[in-house]
Structures are given as C-alpha cells and as structure tokens.
Amino acid sequence: MTTPSPLGPGSVPAFSVSEAELAGLAGRLAHRAEDEALLEVAYRILESPVGRLLLAATERGLVRVAFEREGFDEVLSGLAQRLGPRILHAPWKLDAAAAELEEYFAGHRRQFGVPLDFALSHGFRRAVQQRLPDIGYGRTMSYRQVAELLDRPGAVRAVGTACATNPLPVVVPCHRVLRSDGGLGGYLGGLEAKETLLGLEGRAVAA
Amino acid sequence: MYVWPGAGPHVFPPGADYGVMTMMPPFDLAVRTHGATVLRVCRAVLGPGPDADDAWQETFLAALRSWPDLEAVANLEAWLVRVAGRKAVDVLRARQRQPVPVEELPDTVVAPASDADGHAAVWTAVAALPERQRLAIAYHYLGGLRHTETAELIGSTPEAVRRAAADGLRTLRDRYDG
Numbered sequence: 512m513t514t515p516s517p518l519g520p521g522s523v524p525a526f527s528v529s530e531a532e533l534a535g536l537a538g539r540l541a542h543r544a545e546d547e548a549l550l551e552v553a554y555r556i557l558e559s560p561v562g563r564l565l566l567a568a569t570e571r572g573l574v575r576v577a578f579e580r581e582g583f584d585e586v587l588s589g590l591a592q593r594l595g596p597r598i599l600h601a602p603w604k605l606d607a608a609a610a611e612l613e614e615y616f617a618g619h620r621r622q623f624g625v626p627l628d629f630a631l632s633h634g635f636r637r638a639v640q641q642r643l644p645d646i647g648y649g650r651t652m653s654y655r656q657v658a659e660l661l662d663r664p665g666a667v668r669a670v671g672t673a674c675a676t677n678p679l680p681v682v683v684p685c686h687r688v689l690r691s692d693g694g695l696g697g698y699l700g701g702l703e704a705k706e707t708l709l710g711l712e713g714r715a716v717a718a
Numbered sequence: 719m720y721v722w723p724g725a726g727p728h729v730f731p732p733g734a735d736y737g738v739m740t741m742m743p744p745f746d747l748a749v750r751t752h753g754a755t756v757l758r759v760c761r762a763v764l765g766p767g768p769d770a771d772d773a774w775q776e777t778f779l780a781a782l783r784s785w786p787d788l789e790a791v792a793n794l795e796a797w798l799v800r801v802a803g804r805k806a807v808d809v810l811r812a813r814q815r816q817p818v819p820v821e822e823l824p825d826t827v828v829a830p831a832s833d834a835d836g837h838a839a840v841w842t843a844v845a846a847l848p849e850r851q852r853l854a855i856a857y858h859y860l861g862g863l864r865h866t867e868t869a870e871l872i873g874s875t876p877e878a879v880r881r882a883a884a885d886g887l888r889t890l891r892d893r894y895d896g
Binding site: 525526527532536537540543544547552554587590591592595597599 | 741743745746747757775786860
C-alpha cells in the first residue's frame with residue numbers, strides 16, 4: 512500500500528492510507544448502496560469448522576455458500592455474471608444466516624430458517640436441491656434413494672450432479688447424501704469437510 | 719485468482735452475446751483494487767478528513783451507478799481518478815466561494831484522523847502545497863494520469879504539470895529531510 516518514491520529512498524514518504532480507513536469507507540459505501548437500491552448481491556466471510564465460508568445474499572435470500580477452496584474471487588465473479596455485478600461486502604445483510612450457521616456448527620441448530628434464493632440452479636438440479644432439507648439432521652440417504660424420492664429412479668447420476676453443484680452447501684444438506692455402499696461420494700468442500708459435517712451431526716462415517 | 723483488467727485495456731468483442739448480464743467484474747473488487755489510489759487523489763486535493771472521504775464516497779457511488787455500462791472503459795483506474803479529481807475540485811471551489819475563516823494552511827493543520835502508520839503527516843504537508851502542485855501530484859503522481867491528460871483536466875500545459883509535480887515533490891522531500 513505504499514507508493515515508491517521516484518526521488519530515491521528517504522525522500523518523500525509513502526502517501527499511505529491504512530487498510531482500516533479503507534475498510535471504513537467501503538462499509539459506508541455499502542450502506543449508501545443499499546439505501547439507493549444499488550446493491551445486487553451482499554456478501555460476508557464466516558469462520559467455521561470447515562474453513563472460511565463466503566455467504567452471499569440477494570434481496571430474496573441466501574443465494575450462495577462457498578468454501579474457501581473454491582476461490583472467493585472466482586465465486587464473486589461467477590455471481591457478478593449470473594446475478595449482477597453490483598456486489599459489495601455488506602456483512603450486516605447476512606447477520607441472520609451467519610447466526611444460524613454458527614448455531615449449527617455449535618450443535619445448537621438442526622435446521623435452517625433463513626430464506627433461500629435458488630436463482631443459481633434450475634430444472635432437475637434445483638428440484639433435487641430443494642428436497643435435500645427433507646433429509647433430517649444426522650440422517651443420510653444414498654444418491655439412489657434421493658432419485659427415488661423424486662420419482663426419477665434412473666436419475667442417480669443427475670442427483671450426483673445436483674449435489675455437486677449445490678450453491679448452498681451446509682444449509683442445503685448435500686453432505687447427507689452418500690454412495691449406496693456407504694462411501695462418502697464427493698463434496699464440493701472436500702471430503703474432509705463432508706466428514707466433519709457428518710461427524711458434527713453424530714454420524715461416524717468410514718472414509 | 720481473478721485477473722483484474724483495470725491495469726490495462728480490456729476489450730470485449732463487439733456484438734458478442736453475453737445474455738442479459740454484463741461481463742463487469744464484482745464491484746467489490748474495484749473498491750479493493752482502486753480504493754487506495756482514489757483516496758490518495760482525494761486527500762492530495764482536499765487534505766485528509768471528511769471532505770476527502772466524501773469525495774471518495776461520491777466517486778465510487780458514481781461508478782456503482784454506471785457499473786454495468788462501464789464495459790467500454792479501457793482503464794478503470796484512470797476513469798476513477800478523473801471522477802475523483804472532479805468531485806474533489808468541486809468541493810475545493812465550493813470552499814473557496816464561501817470562505818470560512820481558514821488560516822493559511824500552516825504546518826500545524828488539523829491532525830489527520832489516524833496516524834497509525836506514522837506517515838499520516840505527509841497528507842498535512844501535501845495540503846500546504848499550492849493548489850496547482852497538489853493537483854499535479856494528485857492526478858499525475860498519485861493517480862497515474864499522463865502529463866497531457868492532467869494538463870487538460872487542470873487547464874494547463876504538460877510541461878507546467880511536469881514542473882508543478884516536481885516542485886511539489888521537492889518541497890515534500892525537503893520538509894522530510896529537514
């Protein structure tokens with residue numbers, strides 16, 4: 512954050528601005544953007560037992576939960592293209608979602624109540640994702656069972672894809688979907704995260 | 719990692735179908751990437767304090783309003799610096815029209831809000847420079863605009879801009895060496 516002086520060292524000092532000042536300015540800007548209805552997507556970062564999570568919301572509700580391994584900058588540019596580029600760090604817009612997640616990670620919450628926005632998924636994938644909360648806390652289903660639940664017994668692979676592209680992991684519990692042989696299957700947040708979540712819910716899972 | 723195109727021209731092929739959405743990057747990234755430069759420009763013109771902060775806010779609000787339409791802007795930082803410069807000069811002119819009893823900005827101007835890094839005093843020193851030197855430093859040295867463009871903006875010549883920036887920087891250097 513320093514501007515090197517062309518006059519040589521020890522001459523003109525850095526024209527410094529501090530990170531704290533910039534963060535304060537950006538916060539005020541986000542409030543004004545909200546007041547002027549210029550905020551399309553608000554986001555914040557949350558520390559969790561499965562690493563840092565990015566939470567993003569539209570006016571309709573929580574629209575994205577992302578794991579750090581997905582690359583937060585990549586995630587934000589994906590949201591810009593699909594939902595609109597007026598994206599700002601506005602943590603207060605995600606206070607309710609963050610509080611529910613913190614309660615969940617502390618073992619004090621079994622289901623989520625914040626409004627969800629499924630704008631990032633469509634068709635059968637969205638149908639699968641919207642049914643996943645029916646798999647209760649601490650329970651699991653196989654990809655095949657989920658396909659049958661949706662009256663599409665042949666769509667096992669499509670269920671796998673729906674889980675793999677779940678825009679709202681943790682909150683929409685795709686971690687509760689396992690392979691028919693009890694194997695973990697895959698997870699966007701990494702298998703370790705899937706194990707952590709299942710362990711938190713009281714399920715010991717053989718990797 | 720995202721490659722931010724602000725540093726150089728980024729060209730979107732004309733007529734390409736991007737659907738309803740724009741290809742603009744997240745606005746948040748623009749704030750993180752260019753926030754510091756814009757604040758330096760505002761402070762160089764107005765001194766550290768609420769006026770510079772307001773100019774910064776107005777600059778980014780203007781950018782946010784037009785954000786989806788800024789695809790055609792080849793150099794976003796230069797665009798922001800020009801807007802910030804105009805906003806800051808507007809405040810400056812308004813100050814000059816209704817002169818509050820301002821003491822000839824001496825060495826003891828208002829202490830900047832935060833001196834956490836021990837360098838905040840530089841802004842006080844910049845504020846004490848003649849206006850032409852402050853503007854040359856703001857647009858060219860801190861904002862990265864070319865001499866020619868800076869000259870157009872402040873109604874001067876490239877050579878005068880070059881000299882004003884150099885004179886201003888020399889004064890700052892003398893102050894800090896002395």
